[in-house]
Amino acid sequence: MKNSYDLKKITSKYRPIVTFKVKKSIGSHTPEWEDIVNEIMLNTIEKIKSGEFKGESSVGTFIYTITRRRIVDYIRRKKRRAHKYIPESDPFPDPHEQIENKERAEMLAKKLEELKPKYKTILYLYYYKDLSRREVAQRLGISPRKVSERVHYAQKLLRNLIKK
Amino acid sequence: MKKCRHEDLIDDYLFNRLSTEKKEEFEEHFFNCPRCFEQIKEKNELISVIKDKGDSIFKDMRIEEESKNRTRNKIFGFLSPKPLISAALTAALVLIIIFGIIPNITNETPEFMMSDDAIRGSSITLISEAIPSEFRWEDLGNNIEYKVFIYNDELLWEKSTQNNTISLPEEIKTKMIPGKSYSWQVKAFSPEGTLISSSSKVQFTWRKNN
Numbered sequence: 001m002k003n004s005y006d007l008k009k010i011t012s013k014y015r016p017i018v019t020f021k022v023k024k025s026i027g028s029h030t031p032e033w034e035d036i037v038n039e040i041m042l043n044t045i046e047k048i049k050s051g052e053f054k055g056e057s058s059v060g061t062f063i064y065t066i067t068r069r070r071i072v073d074y075i076r077r078k079k080r081r082a083h084k085y086i087p088e089s090d091p092f093p094d095p096h097e098q099i100e101n102k103e104r105a106e107m108l109a110k111k112l113e114e115l116k117p118k119y120k121t122i123l124y125l126y127y128y129k130d131l132s133r134r135e136v137a138q139r140l141g142i143s144p145r146k147v148s149e150r151v152h153y154a155q156k157l158l159r160n161l162i163k164k
Numbered sequence: 165m166k167k168c169r170h171e172d173l174i175d176d177y178l179f180n181r182l183s184t185e186k187k188e189e190f191e192e193h194f195f196n197c198p199r200c201f202e203q204i205k206e207k208n209e210l211i212s213v214i215k216d217k218g219d220s221i222f223k224d225m226r227i228e229e230e231s232k233n234r235t236r237n238k239i240f241g242f243l244s245p246k247p248l249i250s251a252a253l254t255a256a257l258v259l260i261i262i263f264g265i266i267p268n269i270t271n272e273t274p275e276f277m278m279s280d281d282a283i284r285g286s287s288i289t290l291i292s293e294a295i296p297s298e299f300r301w302e303d304l305g306n307n308i309e310y311k312v313f314i315y316n317d318e319l320l321w322e323k324s325t326q327n328n329t330i331s332l333p334e335e336i337k338t339k340m341i342p343g344k345s346y347s348w349q350v351k352a353f354s355p356e357g358t359l360i361s362s363s364s365k366v367q368f369t370w371r372k373n374n
Contacts, residue, residue: 017201020208021191060196067195068188108210109217124225127211128218130179135351135359148172155210 005048005059011041014063021064025071032074040070104162111161119154126151168200174207180318187318301350303328304361309353315365316346345369 019037026033044063047053053062112123125136126147137144173190176182182190194200214221299312312330314321321336340346347365354360 013198014195016205017195020201020205021195058196061192064192064195068191105209105213105216108213109221112213112217112221120222120225123210123214124218124222126175127214128222131359131362135362138358151175155206158210159206 007045007048010048010059010063011045014044014060015041017060018063018067021067022071026074036070036074040067043070107162108158111158114161115154115157119150119157122147122150123154168197170194170197170200171203174200174204178204178208178211180315182318184318298329298331299348300329301363304352307355308360309355309357311351311353313349313351314346315348316340316344320346340370342370 015037018040019033022033022036022040026036040063043066044053047062047066053059057065112120115123121140122136125131125139126133131139133144133147136147140147142150170190170193173182173186177187177190194204301310307326309324309326310328310330311322311324313319314332314336320339321332323330345367346369347367349365350363351359352361
C-alpha cells in the first residue's frame with residue numbers, strides 16, 4: 001500500500017522540533033546533536049516510505065517516539081563508554097549556544113532593559129531568579145494567576161517591540 | 165487566538181520541573197501542536213537572553229532588592245545581615261573542610277547553611293561515599309517552615325518540615341544512581357507563608373562503596 005505523505009513537508013515541519021528536543025536532552029554543547037537529528041529524520045522518512053508507519057498515530061507522535069528512543073539510546077551508550085561521565089541535560093536553556101541569532105538576542109536584551117518596572121520585576125523574579133509562581137506572587141503580594149498574566153503580557157510587549 | 169490548555173506547562177518544562185511522565189506527555193503534545201512549539205521557542209529565547217545577560221539587564225533591580233532586603237531584615241530581626249554573612253562564610257568554610265580537604269570520610273553528612281546571601285545558581289559539588297542519610301541546614305528561628313527539594317534533571321522529591329534536618333525516604337534513595345549528579349535546595353517560609361530565604365542549589369554525587 002503506497003502512502004501519500006509529503007516527505008519534504010514533514011521534514012521541514014518537524015526538523016526544528018526534533019532539533020529543539022535533541023539539544024535540550026543532550027545539551028547543545030554536545031557536538032553530536034546534529035548527527036542525531038539527521039539520523040532521526042532519515043529514520044522517519046525510511047519508516048514512512050517502507051510503510052512501517054501506518055498512520056496508527058499522528059505523524060508528530062510517531063516522530064516523537066523515534067526521537068525519544070534515539071536519545072535514550074545515545075545516553076545509554078555514552079554511559080557505557082565512560083562510566084562516570086553522563087551527559088546532563090542543560091539546567092536552563094543554554095545561554096550561549098541556543099541563541100542562534102545574536103543580533104536578535106542583543107535587541108531583546110535592550111528591550112528588556114527598557115521595560116516598565118512592573119514587567120521587569122516580574123521577569124526578574126520569575127525567570128532570572130527562578131522563583132516559582134507562588135513565590136513571586138507572595139513577594140509582590142499579588143495572586144499567582146496575576147503573575148502568569150503579567151509574564152504573558154510582558155512577553156507580548158516584547159514581541160511587539162521587536163517586530164517594529 | 166484560542167489558548168491551548170497545555171500552554172501553562174511551558175515554563176515548568178523549560179525549567180525541568182516536570183516529572184518524567186508529565187514531561188513526556190507534554191513533549192508528545194508539542195510535537196503535535198505548532199502553537200505550543202512556537203511559544204516554547206519564544207520563551208526559550210527569552211529565558212536564554214535573561215540567563216545570559218540578566219546581570220546587566222537587571223542591574224537596577226538588584227539594588228532595589230537589596231534595599232528591600234534591608235527592610236525585610238528589620239521585620240525578621242533574627243535575620244540581620246551580619247550573622248547571615250558570617251553564616252555564609254562559615255558554610256563555605258565547612259564545605260571546603262568537609263568536602264575539599266577530607267573528601268574520603270564515609271557517612272559524612274553534608275552540612276549546608278543557607279542564607280539570603282547564597283547566590284542563586286552557583287553550585288558546589290559535594291562528593292559523598294553514600295547517599296547522605298541526613299541533610300542539615302542552619303535553623304532560622306521558630307515557626308519557620310522549610311521546603312527541601314532534591315533535583316536530578318528535574319524535581320525528584322520535595323518535602324516540607326519545621327526541623328532543620330531531613331532524611332530521604334528509602335524509595336527515593338533507591339531511585340538515585342551512583343555517579344550521577346543531584347542537587348538540593350532549601351527554601352524557608354514564614355508562618356504566614358511568605359518566602360524568607362532560598363538557598364542556592366547545591367550539587368552532590370555519591371560513590372558506591374565496594
